[in-house]
Amino acid sequence: MYKTRKVEIYASEIAEILNLTLTGEDFIVKYPGSLENLQPHTVVYSETLTPEIARQLKQTRNILMILRESYGLKAEGFSYLVSPRPRLDFVRILNESFVERDTRQSDPTARISTDAKIGRNVVIGAHSVIGPDVVIGDNTIVLNNVVITGKVVIGRNCVIKDNATLGSEGYGFEFDEAGEPIHVPYVGSILIGDHVWIGANSAIERAEIDDTVIAASVKIDDLVQIGQSCQIGEHTMIAAGTVVSARVKIGNHCWLAPNVSLKDRITLADDVLVGIGAVVIHDCESHNVYAGNPARLLRRRTQEDLKSV
Amino acid sequence: MSETKERIFTERVSPFLKQKMADLLARYGAADERYRALSLQYLKSPLEEAAAPESNLRHYEAEVVHQESALPKGIERLYRRTLVIEITISCVANCRYCLRQKYDLHTFTEDEILRVAKYCGSQGVREDLNEVLITGGDAFLVPQKLNLLVEALMRYAPNVTTMRVATRIPQQSPERVTDAILDVFRNKPGIRFEVATQTNHAVEFFQEVRECFKRLKEVVPTIYSQNVLLKGVNDTPEALLELYDTMRILGIEAHYLFHAIPLQGMHHFRTTVDKGLSLTKMITSSGIFSGRAKPMYAAMTDIGKIIFYEGTIKERDTKNNRLLLQSCYMLKNRREWNPSWQLPGSAQTDKQGYLQVWYLDGSQ
Numbered sequence: 179m180y181k182t183r184k185v186e187i188y189a190s191e192i193a194e195i196l197n198l199t200l201t202g203e204d205f206i207v208k209y210p211g212s213l214e215n216l217q218p219h220t221v222v223y224s225e226t227l228t229p230e231i232a233r234q235l236k237q238t239r240n241i242l243m244i245l246r247e248s249y250g251l252k253a254e255g256f257s258y259l260v261s262p263r264p265r266l267d268f269v270r271i272l273n274e275s276f277v278e279r280d281t282r283q284s285d286p287t288a289r290i291s292t293d294a295k296i297g298r299n300v301v302i303g304a305h306s307v308i309g310p311d312v313v314i315g316d317n318t319i320v321l322n323n324v325v326i327t328g329k330v331v332i333g334r335n336c337v338i339k340d341n342a343t344l345g346s347e348g349y350g351f352e353f354d355e356a357g358e359p360i361h362v363p364y365v366g367s368i369l370i371g372d373h374v375w376i377g378a379n380s381a382i383e384r385a386e387i388d389d390t391v392i393a394a395s396v397k398i399d400d401l402v403q404i405g406q407s408c409q410i411g412e413h414t415m416i417a418a419g420t421v422v423s424a425r426v427k428i429g430n431h432c433w434l435a436p437n438v439s440l441k442d443r444i445t446l447a448d449d450v451l452v453g454i455g456a457v458v459i460h461d462c463e464s465h466n467v468y469a470g471n472p473a474r475l476l477r478r479r480t481q482e483d484l485k486s487v
Numbered sequence: 488m489s490e491t492k493e494r495i496f497t498e499r500v501s502p503f504l505k506q507k508m509a510d511l512l513a514r515y516g517a518a519d520e521r522y523r524a525l526s527l528q529y530l531k532s533p534l535e536e537a538a539a540p541e542s543n544l545r546h547y548e549a550e551v552v553h554q555e556s557a558l559p560k561g562i563e564r565l566y567r568r569t570l571v572i573e574i575t576i577s578c579v580a581n582c583r584y585c586l587r588q589k590y591d592l593h594t595f596t597e598d599e600i601l602r603v604a605k606y607c608g609s610q611g612v613r614e615d616l617n618e619v620l621i622t623g624g625d626a627f628l629v630p631q632k633l634n635l636l637v638e639a640l641m642r643y644a645p646n647v648t649t650m651r652v653a654t655r656i657p658q659q660s661p662e663r664v665t666d667a668i669l670d671v672f673r674n675k676p677g678i679r680f681e682v683a684t685q686t687n688h689a690v691e692f693f694q695e696v697r698e699c700f701k702r703l704k705e706v707v708p709t710i711y712s713q714n715v716l717l718k719g720v721n722d723t724p725e726a727l728l729e730l731y732d733t734m735r736i737l738g739i740e741a742h743y744l745f746h747a748i749p750l751q752g753m754h755h756f757r758t759t760v761d762k763g764l765s766l767t768k769m770i771t772s773s774g775i776f777s778g779r780a781k782p783m784y785a786a787m788t789d790i791g792k793i794i795f796y797e798g799t800i801k802e803r804d805t806k807n808n809r810l811l812l813q814s815c816y817m818l819k820n821r822r823e824w825n826p827s828w829q830l831p832g833s834a835q836t837d838k839q840g841y842l843q844v845w846y847l848d849g850s851q
Contacts, residue, residue: 181666183663183665183667184662185660185662185663186501186502186660187579188499188579190497190499191499191577191579191628194575194576194577194592194594195575195577195594195628195629196594197592197593197594197596204497206502273631274629274630274631274632278630278665278666278667278670279666279667279670281666281670281673298674298675298676299670299673299674316638317638
């Protein structure tokens with residue numbers, strides 16, 4: 179999805195792009211780097227500054243460090259920028275200067291229905307299948323082996339990772355008089371907002387009648403199952419291995435840790451955080467943290483929770 | 488009130504230009520015209536600090552102040568159809584004669600970009616506005632933000648159908664013109680893009696630069712260059728002829744040839760206005776050069792650019808070495824397009840309501 183850009187950029191340029199102030203010498207930065215492996219001419223970030231990191235910084239020349247505060251540091255051999263959000267600014271400069279979108283055209287092995295409506299700058303990877311009732315918004319990237327069928331509307335600037343399946347038939351059966359399970363035809367739509375991320379091997383099930391809605395800026399990790407007719411609010415994050423059963427409503431800004439299971443038809447209000455491995459069988463109230471099996475209220479959600487996540 | 492401090496305009500030369508200057512110096516020596524054409528443009532000179540009549544800190548004031556839209560700094564409007572958007576004030580190399588060298592350093596945030604785009608499409612603005620000049624600094628420095636701005640304008644301001652993007656990165660760091668930048672211009676139906684650049688001497692068109700412009704022209708067919716008349720760099724007929732010839736070969740259109748602005752620290756770069764007029768006549772009307780590459784000779788004054796035609800110079804104040812220039816701008820129009828615009832002290836209106844402005848001349 180990304181390719182690296184080979185650039186030589188002054189530390190002061192990075193400061194100016196991020197609207198930060200450079201302390202220390204100006205020098206050329208060539209690569210993004212990490213604290214674990216400090217290399218010269220790199221830009222790195224740290225949320226905190228330990229004596230060990232400070233010692234390493236002084237031993238390696240031409241490091242540009244993005245820090246939360248100056249910690250009374252003397253910029254000797256390295257330079258720094260003070261930012262309220264070091265990692266965020268690191269990501270911003272990475273995106274702006276050191277990487278770029280891989281602009282290869284849609285792969286010739288992709289099977290895209292001629293009736294599908296595909297926006298500008300959409301890239302569709304190898305062996306992906308796009309059905310006739312699919313709409314994909316501008317600048318969305320669909321990686322390899324993705325299957326999108328049924329009535330699916332995807333917004334702008336989304337990413338659908340490898341092997342994801344959207345709109346495949348749902349797991350709905352009605353037992354007849356003889357006890358034979360008869361498949362229920364699923365005819366609903368899946369509506370996905372702008373800037374949504376859907377991870378590898380994740381499945382968004384086709385809706386039975388009522389639409390499945392995944393609002394703008396929702397980020398879904400790999401190996402996640404979203405059942406039919408769910409509604410997921412803006413900016414909600416769902417980590418790997420989570421299973422969301424049918425007709426679940428999840429509010430805005432919720433955070434589901436890995437391997438959470440949500441029982442069908444429950445509602446999570448806004449700003450709910452669910453801990454790792456929790457099995458949620460009841461509704462969850464706003465601004466709370468839930469954990470355990472079955473999940474119980476742990477405490478109110480704090481700003482610290484956001485940072486630790 | 489935040490305290491304002493004077494911005495120190497540091498010497499910044501991109502690694503590419505540093506290498507080229509070192510090569511030219513080693514090959515031809517410090518007195519060579521080609522080396523001087525680059526070193527004068529980019530290396531800090533003690534002459535910048537010398538006492539001189541040029542005292543302006545900005546070229547003009549045209550900041551758009553709009554409380555409702557909470558616009559960030561960096562939006563300027565002098566003309567009916569066009570808005571100037573300074574997406575970043577940063578550059579990969581600092582030209583010593585930069586007209587925005589005293590501007591506060593700022594790069595638009597994502598939120599500011601969206602606000603600007605929405606302002607461009609708002610009622611009362613969209614009726615006249617159909618063009619933006621996205622500049623800086625260097626708009627190519629922040630390709631992701633540039634793309635976000637273009638996309639946001641397409642979404643929120645469909646009235647904007649022409650977008651000009653200003654850059655010197657092709658001349659200063661051609662290796663940076665990668666897909667991240669080319670993608671900004673690809674696949675944007677309904678938008679006419681133009682790239683505005685600035686080249687002051689033919690030596691700047693190194694092979695890497697030529698290849699870079701070739702890549703760029705594949706996605707933006709229209710590239711034009713405005714050039715600044717700089718003493719010691721290009722103030723000879725030969726230098727200008729070579730410059731415009733090379734531009735023509737590369738398919739870069741000639742736009743304005745600017746008389747160097749009366750900005751603080753610029754005195755040593757400034758020829759007289761008359762010298763520029765004489766050079767322009769020579770390169771456009773002497774028959775020794777094709778008229779296909781004619782620049783428009785202009786001055787960047789306190790009320791905006793004024794192109795020199797017959798009758799433009801209304802009066803000469805020899806005692807103060809200044810010229811009264813006649814414009815076709817009207818005060819009432821200015822205030823209509825940008826209600827926050829103030830008439831500068833150097834300007835006045837004539838009987839018909841057109842603006843005239845006093846302009847400090849350079850020296851021989």
